[in-house]
Amino acid sequence: MEKEAAKTNGNKEVRVWSDGCYDMVHFGHANSLRQAKALGDKLIVGVHTDEEISKHKGPPVFTQEERYKMVRGIKWVDEVVENAPYVTSLETLDKYNCDFCVHGDDITMTADGKDTYQFVKDAKRYKEVSRTAGVSTTDLVGRMLLLTRNHFQQGKHEFSVNKEEEIKIIRKLLTQNDKKLGSANMGQDSTAKSPWTGCSQFLPTTQKIIQFSDGKSPKPNDKIVYVAGAFDLFHVGHLDFLEKAKSQGDYLIVGLHTDPVVNEYKGSNYPIMNLHERVLSVLACKYVNEVVIGAPYCVDENLIEHFNVDVVCHGQTPIALEDGKIDPYAVPKKQGKFKSLDSGNDMTTEKIVARIINHRIEFETRNIKKEKKEIEAFAALQRAKGIQASG
Secondary structure: OHHHHHHHOOOOOOEEEEEEOOOOOOHHHHHHHHHHHOOOOEEEEEEOOHHHHHHHOOOOOOOHHHHHHHHHOEOOOOEEEOOOOOOOOHHHHHHOOOOEEEEEOOOOEOOOOOEOOHHHHHOOOEEEEOOOOOOOHHHHHHHHHHOOOHHHOOHHHOOOOOOHHHHHHHHHHOOHHHHHHOOOOOOOOOOOOOOOOOOOOOOOOHHHHHHHOOOOOOOOOOOEEEEEEOOOOOOHHHHHHHHHHHOOOOEEEEEEOOHHHHHHHHOOOOOOOOHHHHHHHHHOEOOOOEEEEOOOOOOOHHHHHHOOOOEEEEOOOOOOOEOOOEOOOHHHHHOOOEEEOOOOOOOOHHHHHHHHHHOHHHHHHHHHHHHHHHHHHHHHHHHHHHHHHHO
């Protein structure tokens, strides 16, 4: 409504500022930026450096260059400001001609416990949007540290990630000093902890998918490109591959395999993110036009004909044979529609997990400290509200 009013009244272009770490960019980040963009005409996103994040939160999983690229790949982002200050100031808003700042309704604190948005809040140039329940970077790091499969259980437990056995595992990993810092549940328990770091479940809706989709069908003469895979923990390797795939035609369709299928060819605890989470992460990418939810592993004639596919692409990663003997790309290869692409980026989901595991203690400590700080801030906020109500 605010955006429409600004245009109707003939006002200048409304420029919106958002900033953050955007580490392990997921659909929660994307949803926040989608809501921010809806409040104006242009969305300018500031991304903090590795040094600033390490100072105030702990080590990021991705490098600043990787995070800059990932944010640029989100469909609602118009401009990215590198090296954005951790504390948002009026000077920053004015420097980039932004009318106001938008952030989620969680609490962001500096290393010394101060609200990073206090200056813009005091100046009435701050707006809040709803945080996406059921996902956080802390939660995803926790999943990898725990190597749990519960995030893609089927049936009544399909979306549950709050499991007693996981709590036992993580408690074994923590030293007595770590335990004193906060809960040992590592973002997996929704009780007695931070309402933002704590994560119990993600509940997908058709409305959310509609919000993320561009809703556009291919034009009659569009060259349609199809790719398929897990696209787990959506990262810069995926982004570069999808950009390369999109350049092969006009309309890019991404097929996402189901969780059991991904687990069958990847093994271990994969996928880290369940199918519904992966759908939104891929839909948020600016190169993607459409997603096939639960796509068949073998690209057969029916799929190619149904979507009128002109080119079927795959990256440089090995292709697992179905049942150990069937090439899933045999049909498009026979039709002369298959193309192998080199994205120029060797990042994989497995490498991200390796980063977490190799620096386990650092990330455990980061998660626990972040949770403790949020609990304290939330308690202070509740006390302040109580004082205001009694006054």
